[in-house]
Amino acid sequence: MAGGAPPAPGALLCALLWAAAAAPAPGGGPGGSPAPGAFGRLYRGAVNISAERLYAFAYRSQPGQVDAVRVYVNSSSENLQYPVLFVVRQQKGVLSWQVPLIFRGLYQRTYNYQEVSRTLCPSEPAPETGPSEQIIFVDVASMAPFNIAYELLVTRLESFQLETNKPFNFTASPSQPQYFLYKFPQDVDSVIIKVVSDAVYPCSVVSVQDIVCPVYDLDHNVEFNGVYQSMTKQAAITVQRKDFPGEQFFVVFVIKPEDYACGGSVPSSIHGNVNRTWNLQRTKNLQVTIVPSIKRSVYIQAMFFSFLSFLSFYLGSVVVAFVHYISSDVELTGSFGSVLVAGSGIMTSSHPITSSTPEGSSYGAIGTSSSSGGRQLSSPERGPPAGSDTDSSVEEESDFDTMPEIESDKNVIRTKVFLYLSDLSRKDRRIVSKKYKIYFWNIITIAVFYALPVIQLVITYQTVVNVTGNQDICYYNFLCAHPLGVLSAFNNILSNVGHTLLGFLFLLIVLRRDILHRRAMEMKDDYGIPKHFGLFYAMGIALMMEGVLSACYHVCPNYSNFQFDTSFMYMIAGLCMLKLYQTRHPDINASAYSAYASFAVVICLAVLGVVFGKNGMWFWVIFSMIHVLASLALSTQIYYMGRFKIDLGIFRRAAMVLYTDCIQQCSRPMYMLSNVSSPLSPLSAIFGLVYRPRDFASYILGIFICNLLLYLAFYIIMKLRSSEKLLPIPLFCIVATAVVWAAALYFFFQTLSSWEETPAESREKNRPCILLGFFDDHDVWHFLSAAALFFSFLVLLTLDDDLDTVRRDKIPVF
Template sequence: MLVLSVLHRKCECSGIHNTENKPTTSKGAEFNRVYSGYVNRGVEEIYSFNYTTKPEKVDAVRVYVSANSDDQHYPVIFVIRQQNGVLSWQVPLVLRGLYQRKYTYQEVGRTLCPLEPMQEERSSEQSMFIDVASMAPFDVRYELLVTRVNHFTLETGVMFNFSATPSQPRYFLYEFPDKADSVVIKVVSKRASPCTVVSVQDIWCPVYDQDHNVEFIGVYQSMTLKAAITVQRKDFPGGKFYVVFVIKPEDYTCGGSFPSTKGKGNQTWNQDRIKDLHVTIVPSINERVYVHAMLFSFVIFLFFFLGAVIIAFVHYVSAHPVSFVRLQRQELDGLYSPDDDESSPAAPGSHSASPMDTARCRSYSDSSAEEDSDLDTLQDMACDKNVVTAKAYVYVSDLARKDSKIVSKKYKIYFWNITTISVFYALPVIQLVITYQTVVNVTGNQDICYYNFLCAHPLGVLSAFNNILSNIGYILLGFLFLLIVLRRNILHKRALEAKDIYAMDYGIPKHFGLFYTMAIALVMEGVLSACYHVCPNYSNFQFDTSFMYIIAGLCMLKLYQTRHPDINASAYFAYATFAVVILLTVLGVIFGKNATWFWILFSLIHVIASLTLSTQIYYMGRFKIDIGFFKRIVTVLYTDCIQQCNRPMYMDRMILLILGNLVNWSFAIFGLILKPKDFPSYLLGIFICNLLLYLAFYIIMKLRNSERLRPIPLFCIIATAVMWGAALYFFFQNLTSWEETPAESREQNRECILLNFFDDHDIWHFLSAAAMFFSFLVLLTLDDDLDYVRRDKIPVF
């Protein structure tokens, strides 16, 4: 039995039976007494309540009614007349759900709009009338109970427990304490069902506490187990507001299924949807916490700038005198011997008679000549076809025969292209998320954005400023990496201008275009991640991941370019591939949940792309991709693996490619069978696994070929591993999930864990920014030990 039945047993009862056809009369009535009677077409009852309001106190009155009529054509009408308005409803109460499903209730409870607190010292007498009527040609029995709400005002920091049903909503008053600019309303329940709507509304009548109108005004969000709404004083000039709780007649809004139908047609008798709620209102953080959080976000990354300046200064000091340092490094590397004039350069600017120099057939004067195809396949090899094809061991000198200026121009196209892409990508994204935030602020619908509401700190028009601020690390470290690359580029240019033989013919060829591109991509990842977190939801998640795919792809291209400077993919082909990846991401978000055809198509594309890329890597761009591509693959497999069973010419490369294909095929099978809901993260996992596999192979092969890891790249490798490990721990905490309904997503919300301002996902932003920065430094410094090694002695792998 509901609240009315409980109160019926506790209160004194006075039965009033009026079955005769007589004029309507007004009867004096009292609070906390249950009145019952009969009404019909000729009989109407009016109850008069007189009570006294106390100074500086809000008086709230609650009315409970029930009727035994189950005929919707002849409901019992209850009309409440007050000083400040009229409220009416009918019993049985009919609520509508999705697809116009009807839910009927025989018991209804409503809180009447309270009178404003009296400012004068004297008390005030108030009157209220309740009319009970029906157009039924037969007697319909009803019950009426009117009570005063003893705990109508919520107190700061004090938990209040109560129950509500779809036909008996509840709301309470809250007034801001002194010096509190914002508060957080926290609501919890032990049961996910029934679905609930929590609303914050300004003080006026009528209060919108019905399922069909609760979303008309104020701020609201749906709820299963948790809800949290941050309320700012500036939005309520009177310094007080109502907290409204409405129980939905069905759970579809919160992700549940329809209740079982009991009755005829689409009518459901739904009397047992009781929700026990616990509400607590606590003060939010003050301005000092905001200041400390912003200072922390900037200072922690300024230490990276300070460390970079210190290292640059140490390098500058240690570089003088240059000749002495070079002599020491030559002796340590075993590359300098006073008695070996053939292995050392005759003079700065001169070229040794090494195979590396004899392999340089011609130079180029126009970069356009190098952009004839998507993959540069070394068309100039006609002058010496045996440079690569007849050698089981290939060296960097074999794949660095083009003019360095031409190759550098080729890689600068990456930078200019990503700059253009960033501008045209970011502007509509910014416009869209501003629109999202405006819609949230105007409508008050907090189900649009998937925040961690227990740690969402607003600032201005932004609902979750902490999630935006935490992306500052990507931007600052992106600029820092840009400066580091710029410094290296300047030093390298000076060495070339000075005709330094070590800059021209020793070490890995220095091309900085991809490094600049990686820096810009890191900055844009911060910008777009911040845009996404303005209003994170299902339709804009690709903003947060698009540049992550690009960063992972650029890192793999850079790693491959290190020892294959002349045969890397062109910028146009690379960005076209990234565009296809982003297109697949969008399709995966739309169709990836249920469409089997999409997973079949994606798995085929994934496997074919893996095989094609593997072929290009194994043959170093010399395997032509055209109509006869698959035929040639079958021929090679038959002749080398079946007919003669030859040993692969490039065994190490073959091992890498076999492992890579096994990993990628495993991903394809996993996706085809399980169909992960979060397709963008699944695709990002593919990119990251391939990058880590390639990086691990590169480092292993480097050590296997007796190359060394200097202290700085070794430190960066360790820092990268530690940062990524810690970052992934916080990433998998899963504070929200736009794959589910907003109410279900809020079940995962948790409190702030850092400075009372940042949550787990913010820490992921901090750590992943540092991890990507160190990853870039690994690629930048990994081969510094080869700066004084001739290119014809640096192996390709």
């Protein structure tokens, strides 16, 4: 083999180059003609600046037959200054690479590979042309002034086309990517490409690309075309026939030179080349299976199931209303329907309570037999009828509360050891109702201004996913993500319809009770729990918005929009606690503006916790302090019935209370409600400091839920201890709430994805559908949680209907 010595300088060099160009190529014919090559034969040789090798591989291609050719090359040289260059020429394209093949990684690391294997872009002759002769030229060259040895092997692939429902096993590495062809069968419109591997690492990328040349099958260009996912142990991509005009596509598998993108570690060396041992370990065994996806009929069945399941709640409400109508002339207060739909506060002229009501008393006023002996604050002569809540002539609350004697009266009444409802229902009903209605109007305003930017943002996210093909942006359960139109996971969106439908149904139930209650108020009774429906309306709107925003979140669930799914859950939990407290403390109502501002602070803390809470110990310390202090302030306000002032004198008063109640004499608390959750706050703060949960948003929500459940359990226990009854409907709702919540939480903890991890690690948790072949575990959580929230709201709505015939001066406060 000629040309082993370095070229001479100057004119001699030019002469040698011209001579080399004119001379026959080694291994080729005269005039540089290529040497005929045989498939499956290993060729060895050496090249330098004056000698190159050219091979020609010919074959016959038949119509309807896809012929794929794979080229394997190897060179023992690690000289990056003079690599061996391989150029493959086909009928419709050119493919070239060098050996050593260089990949760039994080921190400018370089990964060099001496073995390279590439699949050539296949060509399929048209049926009308008949068989055709194909020829492939492989040119091997180098600019080195010395010989560099190489190896060349060209083979025809026997298994290049993937078949439906047949697993196919193969091996790939960074320098030896693989791709295969798939053609849609006639009766299949959509397929799911499932890829699994026993090894977590090395990190890999699965890409679906249209039938075009060149095929992007290297780490630095695999993201240039098609749809792609990173992968550790499993990946799944849903592909639809309509997206590929030729009804066929390539499935490309690329192994990344490092595992950083999949959450793995990187080599300890930061500068220079990574050792050869690291490169030899970058081989991964993969199995790919392509299965048909669901048909259009399954979409229709799933939509019918979703809507009919929750419309059955409407039917049940109609049946209950009908039963109430039939039995209303026999039993008003204990009937099944009066509690749920109509309420049991309907008074007729012959009702015994009407005849026993003190003359001139109004709703919220203390009658002549009140245990508190307080004055009557409102009367029929001072304003419009008691049933009119929206009259412009209604006095504001400040007309009463700014009077010094009233303030003094409040302080005296609220320090009694045993309080009754008549002590805390002294304000005019119309004024208090107007304050509670502010919750309803404010939450509608918040919902509009919150939802519109959210919808715009998630549409942008979905557009980016569809345009770029980067399926690492959104954290779906890809094994059960059914696309519809531009939406990638329509099933996760459809399953939220229950929150919206049941929220609207709850609004209808509350409206019905509100209308009947206003009619009953014309009798000006002084019985039962004061019914203010503003918070209930706000809860219904919050439930509907939870469905809307949860659907928006599941358009593209990721790290950046997690708060869409939890914001209104905080509001629901907060509103339920406010309603539970307001039931026995109707005059001690938190301002709607303060309540929603508190919810905003909680949402801000949730965002900060996700951003800084993973490794920031300082954040957990600050949050725990805020949590404990806020809980202490709230408990103090509850304990002192809203009469504790938070100002500069708070420390002196707190020290005095500690001295008198804890040191001077050990007296038991007068009111237990404020002490129910006292141990919970420090315990949850300690838990957060010790374990520092990664899902901070769920941690905050868990605190809310635990407090709510604790308050509700305390309320029910105290109600039973006070010899009060649970009517059939609230008892049924309590049991249904417990059962449905238990089932819902089971599916909630079946984690199918996690935006706290990398997309590839999240896909390890993906699982197939479990309901109708369309819904996964998280969709079932959506269904059950909607029903559980609905029953929970009904518990709060109906829990005290047994007190509608009891005078307020006989109803204890707790």
